[in-house]
Amino acid sequence: MKKLLKGIGKTVITVFFCLVFSCKLYAQSAYPYAIQAYISYKQDTIALTHCYFGDVIHKTVLSDETIVIAHGIIISTGKTKVVHIPPGATIIDCTGKTVLPGYVLLHEHMFYPDASISPYYIHYKQLPVSFPRLYFACGVTTARTAGSVEPYSDLSLKKEIDAHQIIGPTLYVTAPYMEGAGGFAPQMHEITTTEEAKRFVNFWADEGFTSFKAYMNLNRAVLKAAIDAAHARGLKITGHLCAVTYREAAEMGIDQLEHGFFAATDFIPGKGEDACVSELNPFKHINPRGKEIKDLINILVKNKVILTSTLAVFEGLCKQDTIPKQQAFDAMSPDTRDMYLKYYSHEKSADMDSAMTKELVMEKEFAGAGGLLTAGTDPTGNGNVLAGYGSLRAIELLTKAGFTAIEAIRIATYNGAVALQAQSTIGSLEVGKHADMVVIDGNVADNINNIEKVQFVFKDGVGFNAQKILQQLKGQVGKF
Template identity: 85%
Template sequence: MNKLSRIIIIGFGTVIGCLGFADRVHAQAAYPYSAQAYIAYKQDTIAFTHCYLADVIHKTVLNDETIVIAHGIIIKTGKTKAVQIPHSATIIDCTGKTILPGFVLLHEHMFYPAASVSPYYVHYKQLPVSFPSLYLACGVTTARTAGSVEPYSDLSLKKEIDTHQIIGPSLYVTAPYMEGEGGFAPQMHEITTIDEAKRFVNFWADEGFTSFKAYMNLNRSVLKAAIDAAHARGLKITGHLCAVTYREAAEMGIDQLEHGFFAATDFIPGKQEDACVSELNPFKHIDPRGKQAKDLIDVLIKHKVILTSTLAVFEGLCKQDTITQNVLDAMSPDTRDMYLKYYSHERSADMDSAMVKEFVMEKEFADAGGLLCAGTDPTGNGDVLAGYGSLRAIELLTKEGFTPIEAIRIATYNGALALQAQQNIGSIEVGKHADLVVIDGNITDNINNIEKTEWVFKDGVGFNSQKILQGLKGQVGKY
């Protein structure tokens, strides 16, 4: 296996979280002193006036709207001239600004690749301080982790965020990877029998995880046992597959699949049962609008399988270098050196052609009625960081032909639907949590305006995005 293949494998992390909506502490519960410097607004009642409002339900951007929140809940929306603002409200004039729902992303990690070069050794480093803050600063208010390498760390992070000990998105936590024989990472436990799969699911469900993820080398019988065991507990399971095809997994009852179609082995010539054969471009032999692709899409939709798009992690493997200066500036010196000296050179023109087909197939899936969600996957070759990569993943959806508001819906309401939490989050509607992202500009004019985040409100508490990002410069990779 060459270095590029190894890196691509790293970029295929995942899992699905679907229990009830996470319990949240009252919005005004005190944050620690260390977080106070980042809080711009914590008043009980706030009115955002004269804003553009991203209405993801009707897929339109409304003009001159007002949103009123109280005690962490949205209580009013409507045209500014028609909304009666409570006398006690703090008023924020949002002329020229767009308010989006907080992002709900489904392929997130609290770790980052840290492989040694010689000898080559795959390793992941948990970043429990910088990654939650990065996610929140860039507008991610809810995140499903997508496979854990430090499971008790992820559980602790969830608890600390829920109780306001640290800042970060509300977490739906996924259990450790369910890998088969031949896994490449030492942090992944290999499961080879049906009984092992059942014990694994029940143990980690008892520990508090709300979802599971099947990984590349898991065979059909073990995957089927894992799916049945998860469903018996009322939980869900997703997969970054390889040995098992998408069609096989859909017919077994898997709930979700990660990385769009990049992890599908259905179209690889000579694919043998229960054998993982990874290709850089797994659909180079097919027409993405042809019968084979359509038949697979039909099967996925028939079985109500959700897809998570993770475009940013694959863009990093394309021939043209797309990393931005703010991402390099965020990295700690040793992390940046590792990336520039090693990972940044592992790119391929084959990935450019693969991306073109991926764009088509994800759009075809969504247009046919499939539920497409979005995720970051801050792994790959190291140029995708939490938060920054999240925004890029959303922007890239517009290259598939989605309008800016459609891309925002995929990254908000669709994610809430997948988590079965749409009654509480995912859109700007009365009665929902005040999870809001305030950006400078109108996304209709330019989707890249989502990078101009000013404040992120989570349960009605407003955080200064740029202060958080400034405080993390040169720190990502340390902790």
């Protein structure tokens, strides 16, 4: 009885706080009719009972738990026999299902490879209709884009999602790529002077972008100018580097580095200053648990550099990789699927097998040393990774590095929220946070692959039918 009264008291206090101080604007009625067709639950108060509870804070999965949400906020969690369910609440029996925080992923794009083979021309196609929906239906409720090729399209997507006009994750938008001279992609602007870097940062910050991404050929002087300009605006900068080493970037003050250690050129013999020397296996000459990598990890951790793991996009380049799962093929438009099977799928190398094996070890070492490891999808590469489906694969692959299922999910939820400095509102299933949640069939503690069985995705307390969204997208990805 004492525990019951304590639970009731916490619920009442939280509800009072939310109502009086308007801790969350709850606007489910703002969804247009076309979107409401995908909504299964939009009641003011909902209780998800008898669920497996993904506790990413304590890194455990609890059984027979109940989560109560009201007006878009989690107001109570705990054992089903103890939690007070307010009168009139809609009850969802989640027996045999796991409830997780919505994924918070940090290397996302709204575009996909669309190259010409003959004549050869590298191009990326914006997919503003299918990609936001794919991400969301697979459980991604918050995403940071990691470089833009159509910046105003990304900004518009963010605004439309925030206004409930389209389905998609809350977006943190990154400005166009900051590339140096000699870049491979015509859609990326090349920046060669420190003054241009400052102008670039200030222009796109004024347009509404909240982060920046340095790319492969940017040299040290220009990168340093970009870092300083971003920090002067109170904004963050990440990097997929090559000309600049991880050690150099960390000492300059970069906030984050993409692709785990795959983009690190610190260990490539003979690399000159400001020279981009790219190798499929940049770890060929090092022991993944040896002194060289440990010294680099210590520098990254000391300088509080965040690392984003993007394992799925590299798996597709491995010889040992199988082709994408059937649901990803089903989502592709016929011409996109044909392009992948005829051309992209042959871009594989045995060197990547060795690199992947070492990368898994080094990501675990980084996290073990106290580094903040986050996760991302990167739906580019050789086309094997789609938004959403690739996101889930990126999480699953973390378990191959030695993380438990719930540890991998923490990396893809709470750690992402910490990196965005948003952990007070998203990233875990705690009282007072937004009700951004994923309901999946099965227990993730039994099998990480159960995360593929998404049934409902809740955003701000509104529950969407994930399978209905995915069904509508079959054969469409690549068109728009």
